[in-house]
Amino acid sequence: MTTKNLLVELFVEELPPKALKKLGEAFASQLADQLRAQGLANDDSVVTSFASPRRLAAHVSHVWLKAADKAVQQKLMPVSVGLTADGQASPALLKKLQALGADVSDPVATMAALKRAPDGKAEALFYDSLVTGATLDTGLQKALDEAIRLLPIPKVMSYQLETDCELPGWTSVNFVRPAHSLLALYGNTVVPVKVLGLTAGNTTQGHRFEAKVSPVVIADADQYAATLLKDGTVIASFAERRAEIVRQLAAAAAVVGQGARPIDDEALLDEVTGLVEHPNVLTCSFEAEFLNVPQECLILTMKANQKYFPLVDAAGKLTNKFLVVSNISPEDTSFVIGGNERVVRPRLADAKFFFDQDRKKTLESRVAGLDKVVYHNKLGTQGERVERVRAIAKAIGQQLGxxxxxxxxxxxxxxxxxxxxxxxxxxxxxxxxxMGGYYARHDxxxxxxxxxxxxxxxxxxxxxxxxxxxxxxxxxxxxxxxxxxxxxxxxxxxxxxxxxxxxxxxxxxxxxxxxxxxxxxxxxxxxxxxxxxxxxxxxxxxxxxxxxxxxxxxxxxxxxxYSAQEVDAVLALRPQRLGDVAKRLEAVRSFAALPEAAALAAANKRIGNILKKAGEVDAHVSEVLLKEPAEIALYAAMQDVAPRAKTQFEAGDYTASLQTLAALRAPVDAFFDGVMVNAEEMDLRLNRQGLLKTLHEAMNRVADLSRLAA
Known part of the structure; x- marks a missing residue:
């Protein structure tokens, strides 16, 4: 059986631009996932998302017209429940089989379809059946319904659809925006699905003002993007439209010259991509006198209110030029440019007015007003909050300087x-x-x-x-x-x-x-x-x-x-100086690469378990009570290694400290091979626990090495 490519498009009214990218990706991925779940697409199917201000679409390659039939084995019930004493099907079993669609009229055939198999401590009955694969018509309908249900819609809109003539009236529909048409093509064949009161066809609409034909007819699923661009003057792909805007912004800035570049704002770029179907970047300007206002104010008002791209020079200083991404491409652009320049002027004038008015009062004179501003009903006003911040700041400042x-x-x-x-x-x-910084300098x-x-x-x-x-x-x-x-x-x-x-x-x-x-x-x-x-x-x-x-x-x-093990080992000690954490992590990483690391980490874990069971242990060792050669050797090695490791630790050389401790591997291994820690004699037991406690403290100054154990 051969496959074809599938194209589905929902044509709607203007979608929320800030959410468009996410909506388009979610629609395409959910649709493809649902098709895969039904066996109509597989892991090799390529999913392409399309999203423009007035459409959500998905192209899925290698889609089957019908999914393969699938053998399914289903557990029914325990044998003791499903079969009578003489081995016949019980009423409960027959009822279950009927619910599954099995023909129970022939007892012999019914029993032959059952299998007995162990299930825990008992035996259970299993039923083998062949599930017919979904057809594209029914499968796509289910996938489309589910994809729409799972869309991350920021705010649902409710609107009404007029019903047919036989049932006059209105029906309510909930979606992100009113939907006007549905397109569903399998190759060049329309798939008869319905959603949101719409029936699928092979047509859509192009650009609201510049489409060459209306409606736009899509002859084949693979011709969707090309046809929409040619006949509808729409770049359907969000990514391609975004890249085209970036290209045009750079080209327009280059024409302005003097190292001019548009401000770097990914969120604004995504939002503008969600506002236009066929971008056309134009260069505009405003009066240079407005540049006396802090550039952050001007940039923000142009970005937030007008969705413009201000231009800055090579030094990052704002110029009086800005770029507009228009959704139309008239032969004479002067009207579009002039209109945008007229629109931005009052915004900049407002910013200048605010700046001039604010500077008439000092920041100091405004402090008392914060007592009238509620911060939180349980924590008081902003004025109270300021006093708390002052107290904390003075304490930190005193400690640091x-x-x-x-x-x-x-x-x-x-x-x-x-x-x-x-x-x-x-x-x-x-x-x-x-602004506080600007006003402080003015004061x-x-x-x-x-x-x-x-x-x-x-x-x-x-x-x-x-x-x-x-x-x-x-x-x-x-x-x-x-x-x-x-x-x-x-x-x-x-x-x-x-x-x-x-x-x-x-x-x-x-x-x-x-x-x-x-x-x-x-x-x-x-x-x-x-x-x-x-x-x-x-x-x-x-x-x-x-x-x-x-x-x-x-x-x-x-x-x-950093790996979870490395992080866990260091943070288990709750280091209070966070400036040390990176050095500790690098030390742990270097230590873990040593051949002795695994054995020492395992031993460290074992020591920790012993000490945990022992309860309170005094880190004290009496040489007189050291009896076994292995414990004497370990103590001697510690007398040499531990002081050097401690000195390196206190000097902040954590890597050297851990590497010095690696020399303890052999005596530690020998200790556990030849010494019984929990000896019957209490004094020996406590002394050996004290030895392990001392070792544990020496080994875990930089990090809890037991966390590196597999």
Whole structure:
């Protein structure tokens, strides 16, 4: 039996642009998965997703017209239930077989179709049958229904369809947007499926304004994209349309010259790709006087409100040129360019007005207003929160740099949230912190404090840069710790994919700052030091918060390429100086490559189990009680190796420390081969346990080596 390629398209009203990419990929993958599950497609079938503002489509190669019949063996019931004393089918068995569609009119044939086989401690009856493979008509209908049901629709729309003449009235349909046509082709043959009140055909619609014909007839499943481009002026593939926009943006920027380039924004690029069917990039401009406004404000208003691509020069400074991705390609583009320039001008004027008005008041004068802004009903106002951040920042600053750093951190923390009350941040919340830095400089504050105010939200996302100076680091740490300790203290924890206060991001931010800046701060001490700032507003959830932070750290390290074993071994010790973690991991990786590693890890695990069963063990060894040659040899080796390893550990050379310990493999192996730890004589037993305790402590300073055991 030969296969053909299948094409399915849903033509709808304009889909939400931010969700289009995800919707298109999900529609195609779910449709293909459902066909595979029914045996109508296999692993060799290639799935191609298409998604434009007005369509979701999927092309699946190598699809069968009918799935192969499949032999199925089904467990029925225990023999004791299914057969009577004389070996005949019981009423319960006959009823079960009838439910499966078996013909039970012939007792001999019925019994012949059954098999007896062991099932645990008893025997069970099994029924062999041949399940007829699904046809494409029924299989595609099921696959299409399921693909639509499983679409990750951000918000469902309800609309009505008029029923046929025989049954006048309306029926309600729920989908992401009203659907207008369904296309389903198997090769060049229409597959008669129905969905959302639509019956499949071989036609669709092209570009809303520039299609050459209407409707667009698709002659064959493999001609879909080419025909839609030729007759409908639509680039159906999301990826190809996106690549075309990137190409045109680069070409337009090159014409502007002077190293101009469009701002790099993947999310904006995806959104614009979801807004146009056949992109046409045009260059526009605005008055240069607006460049006196902070460029972040201008860039954000052009991106967020108009979906434009601002152009920056080679130094990253904003120019007065911007690029528009139009959905039409008129011969005279002046009207499109002029219209976009007229539209952006009031937006830029608003930004300039906000900036000018905001600078009439100092950040200091806005601080009192934060007492009227609710932060959380259990944690008080933003003003109260600022006081907590100040207290935490002063404590951290004092520890890291004394009075000077504590004072500058206090000043920055006091003013860091004041820009929340400015007009600019009210219009563009994304600019909080950034505008605070601009206004701090205007108020005459030092560059260090201004940078700290601007940077105190950093890192804002994965891969974001850290604060530029130590004051910024201190305030950023204090701000994130206040959020973490406060939310954990009132039991407001992340659940599943819900994390409204971004606690996971805050935890990773704290981890990154402590680790990448190698700050001389301990995780546990930081959490404990933040608690008093809340007085009686929270309960102590420090242990849970520390667990949460180490979980985030473990996940981050695995994403960086460290193995689960390596991460587990290091973090089992809960190292408080996170700047040490990377060195510990590299040391563990080097140790694991040694030929002695596996045996020592296994021995370490064995020692841990012995000590766990023994309970409280004193790490003390009496040489007088060392009787066996193997324990004497192990003790002697430890006297040589352990001090050197400890010195290397204290010097921060973790790799050398672990490699020094590798010399203990032979005496450790000999000890377990020749010495009974749990001797009958209590003094010998305690002494040997003390020897193992001493060994265990020496071996597990860098990491818990037992976690490396297979």
């Amino acid at each position: 004394g009075d000077g750093l504590a004072q500058s951190a206090d000043t920055a923390a006091k003013l860091a949230k004041s820009d929340l009350l400015t007009d600019m941040v009210g219009e563009f919340p994304e600019l909080q912190g950034i 005459g504050l030092s560059e260090e404090v201004a940078d700290a105010i601007e940077d105190h939200y950093k890192p804002r996302f994965a891969g974001d840069e850290l604060p530029r100076n130590t004051t910024g680091l201190v305030v950023a740490l204090a701000d994130k710790l206040e959020t973490l300790v406060g939310m954990f203290g009132i039991g407001n924890l992340p659940t599943g994919d819900k994390d409204p206060f971004a606690l996971r991001r805050h935890a990773l931010g704290v981890i990154r700052m402590l680790a990448e800046k190698d700050l001389e701060l301990n995780v546990g001490d930081l959490v404990a030091a933040a608690q008093p700032a809340f007085c009686d507003k929270i309960t102590d959830a420090g242990a849970a918060l520390i667990d949460f932070m180490f979980d985030r750290l473990a996940g981050s390290l695995r994403e960086q390429g």
